Amino acid sequence: MNWLSNFVRPKIRALAGKSDVPDNLWHKCPNCEAMIFHRDLEAHLHVCQHCGHHMRISAEQRLAMLFDDSRYHVIELPKPAVDPLRFRDSKRYVDRLKEAQTRVGRQDAVVVAHGTLGGHPAVIAAFDFAFMGGSMGMAVGEAMLAAARLAVLQEAPLIAIPASGGARMQEGVLSLMQMPRTVIAVQQVKQAGLPYFVVFTDPTTGGVTASFATLGDIHLAEPGAQIGFAGARVIEETIRQTLPEGFQKAEYLLDHGLVDLVVPRAELRDTLIRLVGLILQPQLEPAEEVAEPEPEEVPEEAETAPEPAAEDGETAERAGE
Numbered sequence: 001m002n003w004l005s006n007f008v009r010p011k012i013r014a015l016a017g018k019s020d021v022p023d024n025l026w027h028k029c030p031n032c033e034a035m036i037f038h039r040d041l042e043a044h045l046h047v048c049q050h051c052g053h054h055m056r057i058s059a060e061q062r063l064a065m066l067f068d069d070s071r072y073h074v075i076e077l078p079k080p081a082v083d084p085l086r087f088r089d090s091k092r093y094v095d096r097l098k099e100a101q102t103r104v105g106r107q108d109a110v111v112v113a114h115g116t117l118g119g120h121p122a123v124i125a126a127f128d129f130a131f132m133g134g135s136m137g138m139a140v141g142e143a144m145l146a147a148a149r150l151a152v153l154q155e156a157p158l159i160a161i162p163a164s165g166g167a168r169m170q171e172g173v174l175s176l177m178q179m180p181r182t183v184i185a186v187q188q189v190k191q192a193g194l195p196y197f198v199v200f201t202d203p204t205t206g207g208v209t210a211s212f213a214t215l216g217d218i219h220l221a222e223p224g225a226q227i228g229f230a231g232a233r234v235i236e237e238t239i240r241q242t243l244p245e246g247f248q249k250a251e252y253l254l255d256h257g258l259v260d261l262v263v264p265r266a267e268l269r270d271t272l273i274r275l276v277g278l279i280l281q282p283q284l285e286p287a288e289e290v291a292e293p294e295p296e297e298v299p300e301e302a303e304t305a306p307e308p309a310a311e312d313g314e315t316a317e318r319a320g321e
């Protein structure tokens, strides 16, 4: 701190117009430490073009990246009681919460939005790790329930995109109660016969992994994402064994069956569109084509060939299911 930084620099900033000058034009890749110009970073969807490292992004960036024409509607979420335990560690929880709300610009860690994905209606619940480590408190539980209800109402697939350190310790047992609540949310979607996708992003751990995040019909993951329950160091200390290389990484979990697909961020939208299309379309098209001509033909040829007609009827019914 000196005369130059305290006095001259603010004056120059004021003259140049503060809003025109972004704070950081250059970003450092946390993996390979290469310096990346902010426009290049945006063009590559916040993936390092040198080493392929997928950086953490905000919920809004995530939604804009996935929905058709980056257009979506964010729904208002229920507001649960604030700090019912009056929790305090080095700071009061209410202060911590206010600070995060001001910094990130929203009420809590999840944004729920609906829009279209390749023309299909879809509901996305996207986490923001920047908001208290994406931790799951009551607000997140409410958000997941609201997302599930919206998906059922719109007969749309639900896509959860977790980025979370797990439970929000400041809410104690109330935070843990969100695990069964989010499981019920997923159940509602499944009971309505709608697909539920999970896109693991870095990191997905703790109570989030142990509840709704591992109940997807299809599990996608971004390359290099850490996915697990307890941290690797805690496990190593508990079992007193060295863990295999790449343990809890998306690629390792793909080999071991927890993840179905590891998809680079640039291909995520197209992959989701393809999967949603594959799951939703076959129900509509073949059933109509096969079932319609049947009733007219059957009565005329009933005496000569009753069996093939019955068989066709059966396949028509199966296709319709």
Ligand SMILES: [Zn+2]
Binding pocket: 029, 030, 031, 032, 033, 034, 048, 049, 050, 051, 052, 053
């Ligand atoms: Zn890099």
